[in-house]
Amino acid sequence: MATIKELHDKLVNKEISALELTQETLAGIKSREDKVDSFLLITEDEALATAKAIDEKGIDASNILAGIPIAVKDNIVTKDIITTAASKMLYNFNPIYNASSVDKLHASDMVIVGKTNMDEFAMGGSTENSAFKTTKNAWDETKVPGGSSGGSATAVASNQVLLSLGSDTGGSIRQPASFNGVVGMKPTYGRISRFGLIAFGSSLDQIGPFSQNVEDNAHLLGAISGYDAKDSTSSKVEVPDFTSKIGKDIKGLKIALPKEYFGPGIDEKVKEQIQAAAKHLESLGAIIDEVSLPHSKYGVAVYYIIASSEASSNLQRFDGIRYGYRAEDIENLEDVYVKSRSQGFGEEVKRRIMLGTFSLSSGYYDAYFKKAGQVRTLIMDDFAKVFEDYDLILGPTAPSVAYDLGTQSHDPVAMYLADLLTIPVNLAGLPGISIPAGSVDGLPVGMQLIGKAFDEETIYQVAAAFEATTDFHKNKPVIFE
Structure with missing residues (x-):
């Protein structure tokens, strides 16, 4: 399977043009999409026009991402391209501007080939809450792909694209990366502008990259990172070369294994795979x-x-x-609000709006929202204490491998608990990656590496060292054979 560097060399040497690469990518999407349903929209005309313009301008030899096709999660707004957040509420929303991360993709001369399916408004962990279609796991069509960025993960896992963007509020990049055997990075909060990301939880949301290998992931993160005056939560911390430590040995690096990440609720076979991965890092x-x-x-x-x-x-x-969905059977202004929202939002979205409204309501704010904020501080303090002595934290990404479609969609609590291992990272605003680290019953197992704030380079260093000395990332889904 080609890496971004290999494709870049071919583009620079004119062995292939950006237009030919885009045409090849679109043909691959058409041949594989029916099995996984990764995309809500394939932007063929726009992609071909962009690729042609890149060829006319010429490939910049110093820009490794020039001419490379990419898919974008459908809660990241794209100018003049329908952006729905997989909700009936936004079924016809045509944005008049780009998200800052999309502007950065264009600045890097990347080619957007489509918008990927997701849980509605990023609320869910299985991509079964989309208003339009259900995405399937790239390894087994009877299993969930994870969520909410299931479409972005499966598009990469099924080799429809080499790179995609997702968003992560409580594990929505790392969990589907784990379930589909790809690399998914949730960067430090503030590393990437959230301007143009349709908001779910503003203190938690973060855009991040999916890829088939660690180095490609680092290149894409570098392209979309940086301060943005349009986002008050974006950080002015300098953007480093995220590939700078890739290839360096990890001798002497201190990695912590939290006992809570290997406790009750974690599948025994998953534990074994991750403990074996930790032993492998120890051997390095x-x-x-x-x-x-x-x-x-x-x-x-x-x-x-x-x-x-x-x-x-x-x-x-x-x-x-x-804008968006408006109910037709309305008689007054109250009907517009009540019926449009009742009909436009799905069940999971309505459930969370009700839960949030209750938590913020008079008489309950102190008991719930304020208390949750205090415990969040304690969780952040736990991480800070560990990072005084350790470089990284290691554990499973998800408590299990991908489960059967339809088995948890009617049990929200069970689905919420599937984010047990990823949620604390978002609460603390830290960076975390999931990389392939084994398999159980023929399905991928992801290993999560959590780093200090704004220290993605060390995460990539250890992830790349593991990848270079194992073959887990080379395993590919069998449903396309």
């Missing part, structure tokens, strides 16, 4: 110790109060008045 010279993150057990409860509260506030703007 890393120092592995067990630690404790005592407040992580409260992460799910804290997250669903904070995220739902922020969602209830963010989704107030979708009211049937200015």
